[in-house]
Amino acid sequence: AKPLSMDASQSAAVPALCSFSEDGLLFAIVGADGHLRVWDVARNDIRIEQKADLNDPISCIAWEHSEADQKSDKKRKKRKQGRADRLACGTNHGQVHIFSCATGESVPSSHPHSGRVNAIAWSLDNLSLLSAGVDKHCMHRQIAEDKVLHRWQADKRSVTAIAPGPIVELGDQQVPTIITAGAQVRVWNMRSYEEIRKLSGHSSSVDSVVGMATSPAQLLSIVHHQHDDPNISLWNVMGSDNGKRPHRALALTTNAMHLDTVAAPKQAEGNARVLAVTKTGAVHIFELTTTDDRSSKPLQPSCSLKLATGDVPSTPVPILCAQFAKARGDDVLVAHGSTAAPVFETLAVAADKGGSLQAELNLTRAAPVHLLSTTASAAASAFKPKQAVEMLGAADVNKPKSKASSTTIGEQVAALLESNTEGYTRSGQPRSGTLSSMLTQALQSDDASLLDECLQVSTPSIIEASVAKLASKHVVAFLRIVVGKLEAKPSRALMLMAWVKAILKLHFALLATQGDAAELLGPLYSMVEARTAALPRLLKLQGRLDLMLAQGQQAQVEEVPINFEPKNVYLEDGEADADDNDEADADDDEINDEDDDDDDMWAQEEEGLFQDELGQSEFEDDDDDDAMDDDDEDEEDDDDDEEE
Numbered sequence: 001a002k003p004l005s006m007d008a009s010q011s012a013a014v015p016a017l018c019s020f021s022e023d024g025l026l027f028a029i030v031g032a033d034g035h036l037r038v039w040d041v042a043r044n045d046i047r048i049e050q051k052a053d054l055n056d057p058i059s060c061i062a063w064e065h066s067e068a069d070q071k072s073d074k075k076r077k078k079r080k081q082g083r084a085d086r087l088a089c090g091t092n093h094g095q096v097h098i099f100s101c102a103t104g105e106s107v108p109s110s111h112p113h114s115g116r117v118n119a120i121a122w123s124l125d126n127l128s129l130l131s132a133g134v135d136k137h138c139m140h141r142q143i144a145e146d147k148v149l150h151r152w153q154a155d156k157r158s159v160t161a162i163a164p165g166p167i168v169e170l171g172d173q174q175v176p177t178i179i180t181a182g183a184q185v186r187v188w189n190m191r192s193y194e195e196i197r198k199l200s201g202h203s204s205s206v207d208s209v210v211g212m213a214t215s216p217a218q219l220l221s222i223v224h225h226q227h228d229d230p231n232i233s234l235w236n237v238m239g240s241d242n243g244k245r246p247h248r249a250l251a252l253t254t255n256a257m258h259l260d261t262v263a264a265p266k267q268a269e270g271n272a273r274v275l276a277v278t279k280t281g282a283v284h285i286f287e288l289t290t291t292d293d294r295s296s297k298p299l300q301p302s303c304s305l306k307l308a309t310g311d312v313p314s315t316p317v318p319i320l321c322a323q324f325a326k327a328r329g330d331d332v333l334v335a336h337g338s339t340a341a342p343v344f345e346t347l348a349v350a351a352d353k354g355g356s357l358q359a360e361l362n363l364t365r366a367a368p369v370h371l372l373s374t375t376a377s378a379a380a381s382a383f384k385p386k387q388a389v390e391m392l393g394a395a396d397v398n399k400p401k402s403k404a405s406s407t408t409i410g411e412q413v414a415a416l417l418e419s420n421t422e423g424y425t426r427s428g429q430p431r432s433g434t435l436s437s438m439l440t441q442a443l444q445s446d447d448a449s450l451l452d453e454c455l456q457v458s459t460p461s462i463i464e465a466s467v468a469k470l471a472s473k474h475v476v477a478f479l480r481i482v483v484g485k486l487e488a489k490p491s492r493a494l495m496l497m498a499w500v501k502a503i504l505k506l507h508f509a510l511l512a513t514q515g516d517a518a519e520l521l522g523p524l525y526s527m528v529e530a531r532t533a534a535l536p537r538l539l540k541l542q543g544r545l546d547l548m549l550a551q552g553q554q555a556q557v558e559e560v561p562i563n564f565e566p567k568n569v570y571l572e573d574g575e576a577d578a579d580d581n582d583e584a585d586a587d588d589d590e591i592n593d594e595d596d597d598d599d600d601m602w603a604q605e606e607e608g609l610f611q612d613e614l615g616q617s618e619f620e621d622d623d624d625d626d627a628m629d630d631d632d633e634d635e636e637d638d639d640d641d642e643e644e
Contacts, residue, residue, distance in 0.1 A: 090117025251298035281318025
């Protein structure tokens, strides 16, 4: 099942809505006109065709399993064992149909989704259908009775892929599982419809999930081809890890559209082979051992298959779809050419029977045959005149020529400049689409001046949109160039770090899978660490300076006396008398305080006068004593004189 709409698939050379049946006998494809055509691979002609419903076009398809156990379905005992001829289809309006290639009958389900059906898959026993839609819900419905067994919300956003999972052991029970995917891959218990495990290592919405043929407990997942994440992720459904990183990554240069797995021959390297058809129409085959330990180094393809016309210049012939021939893992069944008239053939990709794969196969095939209407419309549009043509006759020969335009040269130049500003914003910066084209051109031609012009853009939204559109093969080279410019001129850090941030944010999953990720991100980490090493000391110094400045400003501020008395006082009528009494009491208290102060003052003055009088009396007594002493001395002197 390919959960893509017709509008989404037109941007790739390989259509999304095409698939081989598991036995390789039938090939279903939805063309650009919306018609569903089923081709007989052996006879290379259309077996049956269903006209397009323009009001409700097909959005996804899925073949029933050819090796399902038919014993439990009594109504289908007469059918040939292993033959798959029923095709499940989902539509843009949420309908689910079962189309029979034997009778051409299309049976709709009576339980649609509320929005477009993104993915659809058959259960392992072909008795029920699993469907997922943009309404965030999944449905498990029984086909025979046309009833919904369970409907549940599987994600917070649109669910883009669904598939039956392996049988896992929970406690002492063997439980069948369901795999759903949106931005994250989730494993559900098919009996209780409870989430068992979550795998959250994808950066974008998942396009398809496929179980490994050799190890049912492992699955492969690819991201939608419109997102720049070409690697294929190998997961352990019930591993012991946290589910944030895949067990192994398979490296591709462009996004994959179709996947297939098969057990490898005994003489081959590894025990499994994985086939991927890219959106450019090439086929890559990987050889891996599913029992190996986790590895961060992406696995490179062992074989690459491409078709071209062989003329000069040679034109690629896109491979629309491919899968392993079930009889042997050394052969690949391919459908190439145009969607209107595909060509089917089986190609050998091994050097010898059961041996190793050929590293590269470049085969020559005829150019695709397109519809006549498409070629005629393209030719008509190519020769359509851009301006009205005036037919002149013999009578118009002697007519005077029309006067020249009255507009001046300056006005014509201004009009020309205005007409050429389509790819630029009002500020003069290129838009995201223009900038991404300029950036890709600069990286491909190694134009340093054009690259510097691109790096002058500083609008974050334009930078992120341009980096998101950058091809994966240019991401690593672009990061090296930006880091080199940052090391050469650190003064441009403010401008260049916006680009580095966008690259790490949008393409970190790709950078993490690179074998030289440490060597790639090491210089950037060292530079950031060196530039931020002095930051703690500068923060301490800044804190001390702020403290000193704050203390200095506080010392310079003069204290301003604050008057706490109210400017206005409003009193009620009842409160006024009480306040008057309070004021009268306060006045009496003040008067009493003044009297007490006067009494104290007079008491102090009287005590002072008493002390003064007491001191004066003591002073007089001292004078009398001194006088008496003088008289005694004089008498003694007189007695001495008489004795002499």
